[in-house]
Amino acid sequence: MNDTSAVSPGRMTGVTKSPMMLLVYFGAPGSAMSPLTIPADISISDRRTAEDGSPDFISVGKTDTDYIIFGLALAVPLEELIPGPVIVNPVLGVRVRRDLAEAFRLELTRARFLDKDHAIIDEGGDVVIPVPAPPPSALLDKYGAAVIDIELPPRKHRTDPIDEIRRTAEVPDSLRSHLPSKWERFGDVIVLRLDGQLERYEVELARAYAKVLGLKAVLKDVGGISGDHRRPVIKVLFGEDTVTTHIENGIRYRFDPAQIMFSSGNEEERIRMACLSCTGETVVDMFAGIGYFSLPLAVFQKPLRIVACEINPIAHSYLVENIALNKVEGIVEPFLGDNRSLPGESFADRVIMGYVKTTHEFLPTAVRLVKDGGVIHYHETCPNELIPERSLKRLQDSVGGGEVTVLRIKEIKSYAPGVTHLVVDARIRKPA
Numbered sequence: 001m002n003d004t005s006a007v008s009p010g011r012m013t014g015v016t017k018s019p020m021m022l023l024v025y026f027g028a029p030g031s032a033m034s035p036l037t038i039p040a041d042i043s044i045s046d047r048r049t050a051e052d053g054s055p056d057f058i059s060v061g062k063t064d065t066d067y068i069i070f071g072l073a074l075a076v077p078l079e080e081l082i083p084g085p086v087i088v089n090p091v092l093g094v095r096v097r098r099d100l101a102e103a104f105r106l107e108l109t110r111a112r113f114l115d116k117d118h119a120i121i122d123e124g125g126d127v128v129i130p131v132p133a134p135p136p137s138a139l140l141d142k143y144g145a146a147v148i149d150i151e152l153p154p155r156k157h158r159t160d161p162i163d164e165i166r167r168t169a170e171v172p173d174s175l176r177s178h179l180p181s182k183w184e185r186f187g188d189v190i191v192l193r194l195d196g197q198l199e200r201y202e203v204e205l206a207r208a209y210a211k212v213l214g215l216k217a218v219l220k221d222v223g224g225i226s227g228d229h230r231r232p233v234i235k236v237l238f239g240e241d242t243v244t245t246h247i248e249n250g251i252r253y254r255f256d257p258a259q260i261m262f263s264s265g266n267e268e269e270r271i272r273m274a275c276l277s278c279t280g281e282t283v284v285d286m287f288a289g290i291g292y293f294s295l296p297l298a299v300f301q302k303p304l305r306i307v308a309c310e311i312n313p314i315a316h317s318y319l320v321e322n323i324a325l326n327k328v329e330g331i332v333e334p335f336l337g338d339n340r341s342l343p344g345e346s347f348a349d350r351v352i353m354g355y356v357k358t359t360h361e362f363l364p365t366a367v368r369l370v371k372d373g374g375v376i377h378y379h380e381t382c383p384n385e386l387i388p389e390r391s392l393k394r395l396q397d398s399v400g401g402g403e404v405t406v407l408r409i410k411e412i413k414s415y416a417p418g419v420t421h422l423v424v425d426a427r428i429r430k431p432a
């Protein structure tokens with residue numbers, strides 16, 4: 001069986017691509033099982049008796065492309081239970097809580113445990129994700145997920161839209177292959193990067209992307225992100241209204257991608273915030289933006305309050321709108337202004353510093369706001385050769401005679417050649 005094969009109590013399943021030989025293991029799961037090679041054209045149920053004498057069966061089903069093996073250890077002879085050939089249900093699903101579904105799906109994808117041929121469905125408030133075989137129990141336990149037998153509908157395979165865009169765009173044939181096949185999509189707006197030779201045709205191109213992808217606006221990334229307010233440098237190529245609602249992991253982010261950045265590379269960190277247990281805590285989000293971290297924390301966890309500080313009035317106005325849109329008015333308190341002017345000291349159980357380049361300059365403020373024994377999530381962009389020493393030194397310097405205990409260091413993304421965006425979670429003991 002291939003690496004997606006697995007054994008779970010009472011059952012084993014595996015998938016292999018034809019026309020390979022099937023290596024099938026017989027025996028009660030967990031017992032010493034002996035491999036047996038079966039010709040790949042087998043498509044009927046088959047059964048054997050395990051070496052220890054207990055009756056077992058294994059069935060081999062065939063789809064257009066895969067052989068599906070499904071075995072079950074039985075306590076009674078097979079004939080007493082199933083009078084005819086065994087019908088194999090090749091579709092397995094894992095049921096998981098809705099708020100954990102996106103994080104779980106990402107991990108399943110990374111571990112190659114996502115069945116991309118079937119659809120993810122909502123069921124009774126939970127989400128069921130198709131898998132080719134039961135994932136490792138450690139992964140299931142981490143998300144409180146359970147394997148279930150379920151008939152899931154096939155996923156609709158769409159044709160790649162770039163083929164249609166390249167076919168229909170009004171550009172010289174020689175340039176068609178240069179049309180970007182990747183873009184950042186926020187709701188019904190995209191941001192494209194175009195190489196120089198496409199500049200003359202950018203308006204026609206934008207029209208083609210908008211038509212095929214069903215967009216209301218197409219923007220061009222002209223100069224990355226600039227300034228203290230982290231504003232994107234953008235040219236609008238198509239459309240007039242560029243404000244959109246982007247949904248990620250169940251959170252609604254309303255904003256204008258022509259004026260406000262949204263880092264796709266930080267998605268995992270936003271999901272981590274959704275999973276960060278902080279019941280009853282007071283949290284300060286020093287660089288709140290439109291609510292990147294405050295919203296998932298407020299929606300999926302139970303903090304007492306989150307003070308969300310944002311200096312840019314445009315981002316702040318979307319923050320206010322998003323707090324209402326996600327119905328967390330009683331938790332997130334928007335604050336317009338420089339976080340260094342936030343009043344109070346030693347009141348935050350947790351301080352989030354989701355900023356890059358000059359974050360260390362704000363450490364004295366974070367240390368002022370955090371309680372003795374509280375946690376700072378310190379983001380930094382750091383040359384690779386200085387990880388993690390520089391971040392740890394900066395944290396330590398900011399607490400003087402206090403103590404910094406590192407709880408976790410996580411590399412978020414590559415920021416520039418040789419530079420990484422990382423986050424250090426650190427518990428802070430203030431000097432006596």
Ligand code: SAM
Nearest residue numbers: 229230263266287289292310311312338339354
């Ligand atoms: N972490 C975000 C994500 O997941 O995409 C990206 C960073 S966010 C854009 C940083 C925000 O901090 C910006 O909206 C910027 O205006 C804000 N900011 C910068 N300096 C600030 C300050 N001194 N006080 C409060 N907010 C500040």
